[in-house]
Amino acid sequence: MAFHKINITVNGAQEQVVVPSNMTLMQMLRESLALTGTKNGCSAGECGACTALMNGEPVNTCMVLAAECDGVEIVTVEGLADDNRLSPLQEAMLATGGVQCGFCTPGVLISSRALLDRNPNPSEDEIREALVGNLCRCTGYVRIIEAVKAAARTQVAASA
Amino acid sequence: MTLDTHPTLPEFEYIRPATLAEASDFLARHAGEARPFLGGTDVFVRMRDGFLTPRYLVDVKRLDGMNDLRFDPQAGLTIGAAVNMNRVAAAPEVQAHYPLLAEACRTVASYQLRTRATIVGNICNASPAGDTIGACLLFDGVLHIQGVDGPRLEPLKSFFLGPGKTTLKPGDIVTAIQFPLPPQGCQGTYIKLGRNKLSDLSIVGVTALGCPDAACASGYRFRVALTSVAPVPLVAGAVETCLAENPITPDAIQEAARLAAEASTPIDDVRGSARYRKQMVGKLSARALNAVWRKLG
Amino acid sequence: MVEPKVQGNISPVGENKPRIDAREKVTGAAVYADDIQFGNGLLHARIKRSPHPHALIKKIDVTKARALPGVKAVVTGEDFPGYIGLYLQDRYIFCRDRVRYVGDPVAGVAASSVEIAEQALDLIEVEYELLPPVLDPEFGAGAEAPLLHPDLGKYVVANFIFPQAGTNISNHFKIRKGDVDGAWEQCAAVVERKYRIPHIQHVPIETHVAIAKVEVTGEITLWGSSQSPFAQRNLIAQSMGISQSKMRVIAPFVGGGFGCKAGVSMEALAVAIATKVKGHPVKLVLTREEEFYTAFVRQGLVAYFKIGCDAQGRLLAMENKFYWDGGAYTEYGVNVTRASGYSSSGPYEVPNIKTDSCCVYTNHPVGGPMRGFGMPEMHAGLEQCIDELALQIKMDAVDFRRLNCLKTGSSLVTGSRMHPTGLPQCIEKAADAIGWGRKAPASAPNKRRGKGLALMWKAPAMPPNAGSSAWVELAEDGSLNVGVGGQDLGQGVFTVAAQMAAAALGVPYESVRVAIPVDTRYSPYEWQTVASRLTWSMGNAIVNAAKDARRQILETVSAAWEEPIENLDIVNGVVISFKSEKEVPLKNLVIYGLPKPDGQGWRGGPIVGRGNFMPTYVTGLDPETGQGERAVVHYTTGAQAVELEVDLETGRIDILRGVSAFDVGKAINPELVKAQMEGGFVQGMSSALFESLQLKGGVLQNPSFVDYRIATSTDAPKDLEAFIVEVPQDDGPWGARGIGEHSMVPTIPAIANAIYDAVGIRLDGPPFTAEKVYLAMLDAGIVK
Incomplete structure (x- = not known):
């Protein structure tokens, strides 16, 4: 088994990790860095629970090799709050009741964050499309979608 | 996916060559035990299932030119093999000149999967269901392939040999797909029938492209590509002939759609029956052709 | 009804308090x-x-x-x-x-x-x-099927389950009420149908x-x-x-x-x-694939219904046969069989009814409890038959339901009387919100639009003596720690527990925490987090624990102030006297007690309240007739209505609107209640349109998200409404009863009825995939 030394920035912190070839980014985050907010729901790129930002774009971290990540920048759910201050998206998820069991929540937040980064004022259809890769079994999605809309309004208001 | 699907990726060695030549050489020397990979969205899943057991996975994403997306007003569009589908869908050049390609990309899986998924990867998997393949076929895509004997070009239309089978040989690396300028005034659409509204694999996929063409008796040239309804993605030649020779009327479109259904050879699988698929090729071909005809109007 | 002393307007019960666990869950800190x-x-x-x-x-x-x-x-x-x-x-x-x-x-x-x-x-x-495997429950119940559990007669079994040794039937539940055979000739209309409900998986995102x-x-x-x-x-x-x-x-x-x-x-x-x-x-x-293969499944069902009514539309008779595909082991599934048996009338008063509900061993995955516990499967067929019966006698399907549905005091299938219920109000809310009787035009020429409505009832299915317990203790700062043994699966029960504890004791919601994770070494006993029973059962235990703590606190203060307890109350974390207008914050007494005057010592001490709850009134049912005094603790009832469009060219169904109305007795947290109704609707919709475990020769063909599709964000309807009806439960905390499971019970038949309304076809079971709908329309000549 070959190992690789990678330098990676995770939630702003620089890390050096030695990883085996077959380790996924999801495993590295959860097992090597103990960032367990990123969840394992299928290990097949289908459920979205392991979604994190890689160089600003959302990826299923179960479908990325850790060995490929030398020099990249990762943001996980643990990196969304600013110190103790929740981001507008996190606040909105609390306010609308978009959280139930919470297992899809980290991935949903990351996908939504990526959406608002590329499209600060998305339509409802755009929100639904952006979240199609984040399966949720509890909420029926409606309150999650409301949360993204609310966060967009907050952000637009803040930047106006 | 099976009862014995591995929880994690089985052991292999990750290789990142510095140059194309080095990569090609490595793949040739380790024929049968080394695989090139791009986003890995298909390879990893099949490795967990035990269907693929490569000893080496060769990461070709960061090699020269693999990440280029170029549009040239004469030569057309070149998309490097490692350019992900989100980038293709968002590229102004693609939206301006090949919107059908952007449309097809957006139907693939989810946004986060498309951050990794690539058109060339989609093509190399040679799945009969590949969503972007129809558009690539109708835009007359040509693959740039780096082999042990150097680079070569291969038209996409002769690339597929069967489900999962292509003309690629050990040591071959597809580095880009190139499209000539699209036909003047062309319009296209991709209609994908999945079980969910979005994100599913297709039960039937119909891609249609039409353009004014003085060489045709009807004044128009229409082409239809079908996915998930034959061992390989299929261009239904009879549709083109029918609509080239007959004036474009609702009846002619119905007839062309019937010919498309006739050309398909679907099977029963877990996503749908052959009977339903054949029906849907007809219905959705008519829908696609009508949509393109309206856009041309 | 357990009605703790109301704490003025500060009671958090009935308020939309934020989830107690949400912050941990949105920051990735929550530990699974x-x-x-x-x-x-x-x-x-x-x-x-x-x-x-x-x-x-x-x-x-x-x-x-x-x-x-x-x-x-x-x-x-x-x-x-x-x-x-x-x-x-x-x-x-x-x-x-x-x-x-x-x-x-x-x-x-x-x-x-x-x-x-x-x-x-x-x-x-x-x-x-x-x-040789057994792959069909009806075949499995017969004499020629290979025997899968030769030792069935020797297994340890609960006394309300009736295995048939020497067969593959691990439970046979019977209802014999009235004279069914004699009732058919009085019927003006009779509907006889067979449905096949496939196995499905629960699909939690965490395996x-x-x-x-x-x-x-x-x-x-x-x-x-x-x-x-x-x-x-x-x-x-x-x-x-x-x-x-x-x-x-x-x-x-x-x-x-x-x-x-x-x-x-x-x-x-x-x-x-x-x-x-x-x-x-x-x-x-478990890998996701193993989860699909080996986790409890919602067992399959082959159901026969025969239902008749008189010329005025009054239901007269029902004869139901259920063959449950219990799978390889039916240790849990046997009770699904029983629950569907004692609920087999649906939410209707039916004077003559005969039901045989059989749990059958097969060589399929193991059946277990799933949200609804047999009710979604049973209602899927029954609520379609009701529509068909109404059509036969040319009565509006909602009027038919208004006439026959259970009301307070109705005679139940098991012989007892219905407790106060808001089912009639639920029907009105759902019918009104969906615009029943008004047909809207389809959005495109190739589409047809339809509306459908269905009712449900469901009782917590559990042993008669399933118990709950709770404790509360206070810290030096007056904050309240609530110990429970029930689990928050996302439904929000920790939040509701905190609200009830705060209200029952008289402290602010914000000062309550729930002692988690649940740990059998330290947490109080709870039977299981199932059956939508926690708000009601665990809620009662919490109220009792809070009352116990309250009594201890007030006794201490009463002695200190030399005032009768009746003068005292705890409001917002402060003990007050209405009479002397004295007050003392809880934090001043809940650990160290209160000093006696002149250095004469202390009174009181650390406050720990304990409480429990167990229903004591559930009786057995006669094994031959299924009749008894009180089969269950209570029934939650409700209605759902949908509006949808069918694409004539593909058979695809688009759910445009979904309306839910349920009688929850009392909504402790109305937004959490609505969230259950929405989530349940979409899960029900997902089971109606997409989901089935495709078993071929006993082998699962779709063990992954690639081919076991569930509803995504793009499939959920854009218009989802939820209405709360509150007819209090006599022994529920503040009148509350459960709502977790009920919201996916009527969804399949509501959608089936709407499909019929749109295009005039009925299928023999879900999922109503585009393919099944299209081919049915093709075979019926509706499309070509």
Whole structure:
């Protein structure tokens, strides 16, 4: 088994990790860095629970090799709050009741964050499309979608 | 996916060559035990299932030119093999000149999967269901392939040999797909029938492209590509002939759609029956052709 | 009704308090079973499973697997002779003599890495002698079917379950009420239908996870993604032949359950393996594929209905036969059979009814509890028959339901009377919101639009004496710590627990925390988090605990102030006297008590309140007639309505609107109640349109998200409305009864009825896939 030394920035912190070839980014985050907010729901790129930002774009971290990540920048759910201050998206998820069991929540937040980064004022259809890769079994999605809309309004208001 | 699907990726060695030549050489020397990979969205899943057991996975994403997306007003569009589908869908050049390609990309899986998924990867998997393949076929895509004997070009239309089978040989690396300028005034659409509204694999996929063409008796040239309804993605030649020779009327479109259904050879699988698929090729071909005809109007 | 003293306008009951666990969940801090860090001693388990639906095990050779470096233990059924099961002890932890479904555990491995454990599985050699499988419950119930459990007559069984030894029928529940045979001739209309409801999976986004550790002393700790830590303690201890006091279960946050994490399933495997590697925690995580193959399924159903009414539309008779495809082991599924039996009239008053509900062993995956516990499956057919009957006598389907639905005092299928119910109000809310009777134009020429409505009822299905307990204690700062043994699966019960405790004691909601994770060593007993019973049952225990603490506090203050207790109250964390207008904050007395005057000592002491609740009034039912005084604790009732469009060219269905109205007695937290209604609707919709485990010769064809599709964000309707009806439950806290499961019960028939309204076809069962709808329209000549 070959190992690789990678330098990676995770939630702003620089890390050096030695990883085996077959380790996924999801495993590295959860097992090597103990960032367990990123969840394992299928290990097949289908459920979205392991979604994190890689160089600003959302990826299923179960479908990325850790060995490929030398020099990249990762943001996980643990990196969304600013110190103790929740981001507008996190606040909105609390306010609308978009959280139930919470297992899809980290991935949903990351996908939504990526959406608002590329499209600060998305339509409802755009929100639904952006979240199609984040399966949720509890909420029926409606309150999650409301949360993204609310966060967009907050952000637009803040930047106006 | 099976009862014995591995929880994690089985052991292999990750290789990142510095140059194309080095990569090609490595793949040739380790024929049968080394695989090139791009986003890995298909390879990893099949490795967990035990269907693929490569000893080496060769990461070709960061090699020269693999990440280029170029549009040239004469030569057309070149998309490097490692350019992900989100980038293709968002590229102004693609939206301006090949919107059908952007449309097809957006139907693939989810946004986060498309951050990794690539058109060339989609093509190399040679799945009969590949969503972007129809558009690539109708835009007359040509693959740039780096082999042990150097680079070569291969038209996409002769690339597929069967489900999962292509003309690629050990040591071959597809580095880009190139499209000539699209036909003047062309319009296209991709209609994908999945079980969910979005994100599913297709039960039937119909891609249609039409353009004014003085060489045709009807004044128009229409082409239809079908996915998930034959061992390989299929261009239904009879549709083109029918609509080239007959004036474009609702009846002619119905007839062309019937010919498309006739050309398909679907099977029963877990996503749908052959009977339903054949029906849907007809219905959705008519829908696609009508949509393109309206856009041309 | 338990009505604690109302605390002025500060009572948080009925308020939309924010979820108590949301902050942890949006920051990634919430710890789920797979997130717990165990360090380097952790071993990884994998399971060798049967590839055959039915076979005898001739030989298992684990020598090579044991010899593989890194392998710490290999176990088989030989080591674990004890049976296990909730209502019927019919399974071993690992198979011993035969395998009964594809995925049945045959051996387990613990190794230093997952990869090594996987390699060891390949080295285990199992010799099978294949046997003919039973793949259909109706066939399985017959005399010619091979016998899957020859020892059925010897299994330990709950006294309300009736296995038929010498057959594959593990429970036969009967209803015999009135004179059904004589009633048919009085009927002006009769509908007879057969439905086939497929197996489906729960699909929590978190798969099953269990970590077990056995100390050298034999003490066992199990960390698991669990709805049922106490049931697991009890059943695993029994099966392993150890004292319950030696078994400890710790249950962190659960990433969705919907029933599949109730009772005991794969947790026992982890414990069994851990007994062979004492001192090491052993972790077993199901892959998503294993989850599809081997987690509890919602069992399949073949249902026959015959329903008749008179010329005025009054329901006169019903004759129902249910064949439940219980799968390889029916330890839990036998009670689904019973529940569907005692609810088999649907939410209607029917004077003459005969029901036979049979649980049948097959070589399919193991049936278990799933949200609705038999009700979605049963209502799927029954509520379509009601529409068809109404059509036959040319009566509006909603009027028909208005006429026949259960009202307060109605005679029930089991012979007792209906308690106060808001079902009629639910019908009005749903019908009104969907615009019943008004047809809107379709959005495109190739589409047809339709509306459908369906009703439901459901009781908590559980043993008659399923109990709850709770404690409350106060800290130096006056904050309240609430101990519960129920689990938050996402439904929000910790939040509701905190609201009820705050209201019952008289402290601000913000000062309450719930003592989690649930740990059977420290948390108070709770039967299981199932049956939508917690708000009601655990809620009562919490109220009783808070009252107990309140009594202790007020007695102390009453003595100190020399005032009668009646003068005192606790408001917003302060004890006050209405009479003397004295006040003292709780923090000043709940730990150290209050000083007596002039240095004469102290009174009071640390406050700990305890409370429990167990229904004491549920009676048995006659095994031959299903009649009895009180079959269940109560019924939650409700209605759903949908508006949808069918695409004539593809058969695709687009759900445009969904309306839910349920009588929850009292909404402790209205937004959480509505969230249950929305989530349940979409899960019900998903089961109606997409979901089935495609079993072919006993082998699952779609064991992944690629081909087992569930509703995504793009499939959920844009317009979802939820209405709360509140007709109080006499023994519910503030009148509350459950709502977790009910919201997916009427969804399948509401959609089926709307499809009929749109295009005039009926299918024999869900899922109503585009293909099935299209081909049915094609065969009926509706499209060509």
